[in-house]
Each structure stands twice: as structure tokens, then as C-alpha cells.
Amino acid sequence: MKDKIFAQGYCFPKIFIFFILGCLLGTYYEEILWYIRFGEVTNRDGLIYTPLSPIYGVGVLIFVLLLGRHNESRNLLKTFIYASLIGGMTEYITGFIASNFFGVKFWDYSNYFLNIQGLTTIPFMAFWGIGGTILMKVIYPWLSKWIEKIPYKIGQPIYLVILIVVIVDLFLTYSAFFRMGMRNAGKKPLTFVGDIYDKVYDDEFMYEHFPVMRPNDD
Numbered sequence: 001m002k003d004k005i006f007a008q009g010y011c012f013p014k015i016f017i018f019f020i021l022g023c024l025l026g027t028y029y030e031e032i033l034w035y036i037r038f039g040e041v042t043n044r045d046g047l048i049y050t051p052l053s054p055i056y057g058v059g060v061l062i063f064v065l066l067l068g069r070h071n072e073s074r075n076l077l078k079t080f081i082y083a084s085l086i087g088g089m090t091e092y093i094t095g096f097i098a099s100n101f102f103g104v105k106f107w108d109y110s111n112y113f114l115n116i117q118g119l120t121t122i123p124f125m126a127f128w129g130i131g132g133t134i135l136m137k138v139i140y141p142w143l144s145k146w147i148e149k150i151p152y153k154i155g156q157p158i159y160l161v162i163l164i165v166v167i168v169d170l171f172l173t174y175s176a177f178f179r180m181g182m183r184n185a186g187k188k189p190l191t192f193v194g195d196i197y198d199k200v201y202d203d204e205f206m207y208e209h210f211p212v213m214r215p216n217d218d
Contacts, residue, residue, distance in 0.1 A: 006155035007147050010068055013159050014147055018140070019061040020162065026056020034212075042211050047173045048201075050166065055106075059090050063132045064140065071136050079136055080129040087128020088120045095119035103181040104213050176201035184215070 007014035023046070030044035030053060046053040067074070067082060074082075096119060098104055110118035147155075179189075179197040189195050207213060 004152040005148050006150045006152040007159075013155075014144065015061060015064050015068075016159065016163060017147055018064050018143075019057040020052070020166070021057075021143075022060030023052035023054055023057030026053035026059075027051050029056070043209065044212065045209070047166075047169045048176065048209060049169045049172070052166070052169075054170070055091065055094050058094070059087055059128065059132075060135065062086050062090055063135055067132070067136050068140065071140065076133060076137065080133045083132025083136070084125045084129030087132060088116070088122075088125035091120040091124065091128070092116060098177075101181065102177040103184055104177070104215060106210075106213055176206065180206055 007017065027044055027046070031042065034040065034042050034044065044053060045051050046055060063083060063086060066086060067079065071079075095105070095107060098106055099119075108118050109115040109121050109124070112121045112123075114122035116122070176197055179194055179201065180203065182194075183198060183203070189198060
């Protein structure tokens with residue numbers, strides 16, 4: 001175990017770490033931005049039990065997955081263009097799924113300049129491009145080296161515990177959203193699990209935990 005290097009090279013544990021960092025930074029970025037704009041402290045977690053915002057984590061995850069392998073040889077302009085497209089598509093698809101499958105909206109850019117069906121905007125895509133370029137050209141190479149310096153016997157068990165916790169939270173959160181959509185469509189639970197969700201994760205709980213969320217028809 002002494003000879004093993006934790007998260008060496010281009011591997012799943014390292015990619016997962018970047019996903020978690022993206023989720024955390026996204027949550028606190030959204031909360032700070034909301035406070036600056038509206039002077040209110042609000043919860044911008046994307047999951048029920050952990051302070052993670054998956055939209056940002058998925059954005060970082062996709063950046064690393066698609067741009068990580070040939071990062072050193074790719075120039076800045078190509079990185080910016082690819083990152084803009086990746087970020088915009090991620091935001092669009094996430095918003096589309098939330099609206100059409102869960103019946104809720106987490107954002108609506110319909111009144112923003114150069115918006116695309118209210119799910120993303122060209123300026124926001126450019127911000128994704130800038131952020132993705134900084135991530136891949138500055139943060140990724142530097143942080144990758146530091147991650148590999150974590151002792152294997154410390155990093156590996158911590159990584160496994162966090163992985164399990166996040167998987168469970170992702171499942172509970174999105175199944176709760178799914179049941180919420182079914183419940184609001186007037187569909188009764190098919191099993192006792194649905195009854196449990198209706199009691200534990202009722203609409204009041206969901207809207208209280210995700211205060212910026214609103215029904216799809218608002």
C-alpha cells in the first residue's frame with residue numbers, strides 16, 4: 001500500500017473528486033450570488049442531505065471527462081469553445097429534464113438576453129467557457145498533482161465513504177422529485193415506498209428545502 005498512489009493519472013476517483021469540488025463550489029457560489037443580488041441567505045443545495053449542487057458538479061465532471069485526456073495539447077480557443085458548448089448543453093438538458101420529467105423549475109432565463117428556450121443563454125454559455133478554460137488549463141493540472149500526494153491509506157477509504165453517501169443522496173433526492181411529480185399529477189403510490197416518500201418528502205418539505213424551486217406552471 002505504501003507504493004500505491006491515490007487517484008493516480010486519469011482515473012475515476014480523481015474525476016469523482018473534481019465532481020464533488022464542483023458541487024460544493026457551485027452551492028456556495030449560488031448562495032453568495034443570491035445574497036449579493038437580493039440580500040437574503042437562502043439554501044441552494046441541489047440534494048437533500050449533502051450541501052452539493054449537482055448541476056455544477058456534472059458540469060465539472062463532463063469537462064474533465066471530455067477535455068481531460070488531451071488537455072495539454074489543446075489550445076485555449078478550442079478549450080473555450082468546447083467548454084462553452086458543454087456548459088450550455090448541460091444546463092439546458094438539466095433544466096429540460098427537471099421541467100418535463102419532474103414538473104419543476106430551478107431557473108428560468110426567458111427574460112434574459114439571447115436565451116435558449118429559457119433554459120440557458122449565450123452569455124451564460126460564455127461564462128461556462130471561461131470557467132471551463134480556467135478549470136482545465138489552470139486548476140486541473142495543479143490540483144491533480146496535489147490529489148495524488150494524498151496518502152493512499154487515507155484517501156482511498158475517505159473516497160469510498162463519500163462515494164457511497166453521495167450515491168445514496170442522489171438516489172433519494174431524485175426519486176423524491178420523481179414521486180413529487182407523480183403525486184402532483186394525481187397518481188397514487190404503487191408500493192409502500194411511495195407512501196413513505198409522501199410522508200417524509202411531501203411538497204412542503206421539498207419546497208422548504210429547495211426554496212428557489214417552483215411549480216412548472218408558474
